[in-house]
Amino acid sequence: MPRTDHLGLDLLVTLDREAARPLRAQLEDQLRDGIRRGRLHAGTALPSSRALAAELGVSRGVVVEAYGQLVAEGFLVATPGGTTRVASVALHEPPEAPPERTPPPVRFDLRVEAADLSAFPRREWLAVLRDVLRDAPHTAFGYGDQAGAAALRGALSAYLGRARGVVAAPRSVVVTTGITQAVAVLGRALRRAGVTRIAVEDPGFPVHRMVLRDEGLELVPLPVDGDRLRVDALDAGDAGAVLVTPAHQFPLGMALAPERRAALVAWAQARGAFVLEDDYDGEYRFDREPVGALQALAPAHVAYLGSASKTLAPALRLGWAVVPDALLEAAERHKMLSDSGSPMLDQLALAAFVERGELDRHLRRMRQRYRRRRDVLVAALARELPLLQPEGIPAGLHLAARLPADLRLAPLLECAWADGVGLYGFPHGGVERVLLGYANLPEPSVAPAVRALARAAERAVPG
């Protein structure tokens, strides 16, 4: 039961002691008007008559009378606990909390979005927050360095070097609210560096395209054929930068082939161009050791982008960019102007979480869990729905599966959602695919989900 205390609530009332109208009437007028106009919401608790009288410098009787009059008029109600509250008055619709924009309820969640939300390490996260709130100096509650807390930049640079092969000095790390903000910040930094065109994988992540376009960059589509990102198309497109997902192409799911990695870096170096390396789920590789970051091949030309959304939770809004020197000052400036820096307490909490090895521990647990789910999913597809053809490497939190020619995406999605199977898909180059995410699909639900999807596929085939 939350602690409430209505004695000391702020209530904005202004009395004019020079006016002819009595103070009691002025108080009534203002409360009545506030309720009528929707400024005072239905259910809002008012201060006690004693507290409000003291606040306004009037006798308590003035407030008691005004409250009584408005109760009589139906604007206020006196509740049993002695608290006076604003009534639900028909004159003005009581504003309702907006519905959360969560998608419709689903029985089986195959959407590709985030880490397993049920596995967030609540206890461990609270423990680091408690330590931060106990130990942080007062100055930690101010603005701090708007490119990120020194403790977090240090912890991330060491962690990214060890776990992802990133070559990063702490000063090169800019803390963001996630990869999307990193793309926005770097997009603007690229504009300042004179870049006007940026290549993006086709197919790719639509939100990042919107962000880059909003920053005034022209997009050059870069064809993705199997594992053979068409690096040759970069020169044809006259791009000054490229945004790629080398460890696990989104959405198709393959890794960039070694010779293509080298060609991409050689292109950037030859042209003085920049690569934005979106490593959105690089922590998860199930068949072999993960491939290290492309960034290590050319730190002066590759910006590395990561976040906690696929390892911990999107709700934290914690991400990072390791930024080439040539873009660093502009990236820091735009980070400052877009939000004055990320929340400091959360940053210090993540720094402690990484330093203590909690992130590694959590990742080890989750990798096993996701790997099992993926195996079960692939087996269930082969058994129950062999006409869907899984593609890509065993990595990340989703797989793409190709539809046969006679099964169309739109009716499949419609039938699936109607039966409580939530998933997305996309057409590309004459082929349609669904994306099957397993981060929020518990292992026992995998087979039933695939069976439900198989039934949807049967209904979706015409004839």
Next chain:
Amino acid sequence: MPRTDHLGLDLLVTLDREAARPLRAQLEDQLRDGIRRGRLHAGTALPSSRALAAELGVSRGVVVEAYGQLVAEGFLVATPGGTTRVASVALHEPPEAPPERTPPPVRFDLRVEAADLSAFPRREWLAVLRDVLRDAPHTAFGYGDQAGAAALRGALSAYLGRARGVVAAPRSVVVTTGITQAVAVLGRALRRAGVTRIAVEDPGFPVHRMVLRDEGLELVPLPVDGDRLRVDALDAGDAGAVLVTPAHQFPLGMALAPERRAALVAWAQARGAFVLEDDYDGEYRFDREPVGALQALAPAHVAYLGSASKTLAPALRLGWAVVPDALLEAAERHKMLSDSGSPMLDQLALAAFVERGELDRHLRRMRQRYRRRRDVLVAALARELPLLQPEGIPAGLHLAARLPADLRLAPLLECAWADGVGLYGFPHGGVERVLLGYANLPEPSVAPAVRALARAAERAVPG
């Protein structure tokens, strides 16, 4: 003592079983190269030999030998606890954590920036965080509504109506990371609505000007004379919007006169223009009841901007905008594209903090504290430094004081900072002023701070 556990740390190593070079040598090569290139930072703990051997699928002897070789070469050190760590190798400078960009140390802090950082309600904030981490459903760890958590939008709309007279339905509230981001988001929304010129108070807050200019808006300076913001200049400047601080002009410190408030709103309504009302410290008025938000006069034309930076702490990065319907969709879109929404757990914590009356309680405590400090400051100025002339209304967390003609700002600031008195100032219209902030100046320090400033003034006068 933080819990550490080096058994399960991630370490990126890739062994090629087809290669002629022995696995032990491959492992050595990669670690040596990682340390040389600065990818593995000095002091980084490596996994235990047992854990790494299991991870790589090699016998433990391979790892033990490789570690031993690198210890012999000086790349690694075996620490007494049995942990193997990366040595400080002279080949590559160990990257150092960047210094926090805090200003130089000061004895007396008169800078205008934030709430009293020593008064952050750590215990109460931890309590709401604990409840959020215990009670929030799993879905709260996902992306959620990127315009803000429903619980916070509801709590803020009721609070702002009650305490600041804002007319706000929850759906009109966009949660931001502070007023700066609200200005950025609304600046872009104004651009989408076809506005190209925005008037800004002169003098005003420089960061907001940079943000608006970065969003592609042309700035029209709007002269501020005493309490008589020159509303007539709006038409002359052909502006489609204006950014103002009506409750407590920044930096001069007066309130917008009632007839000017009315004129400003009438201008916006007649022209179909928009007002951005920056209510950065509207919670603090010491001589009378605070003046309610301008927004209530014309919610379709006035966006109301506030934050927790002056009431709780900038470190939280929590702010809000109450947005007119005509700008709402564009504001939500840009908020989404700039950071995919504010951190959810912090939003839920603030919602609970407001709902439980904790914010009101904290504000009441702080108002008394700031009011006393301001009184003591004004008295000390009259006594010790009468040539500085305080201006503005008794409100907020700072006052502006006018310098006499023979005392110049630049030498005064130089002498003050050299003596550990941290403060800012600004020239305007041939007059120079200092800004005296009292939020982070404890009451017993006020008189000594003013005496130190008086000595600086003596040294700063030529002759």
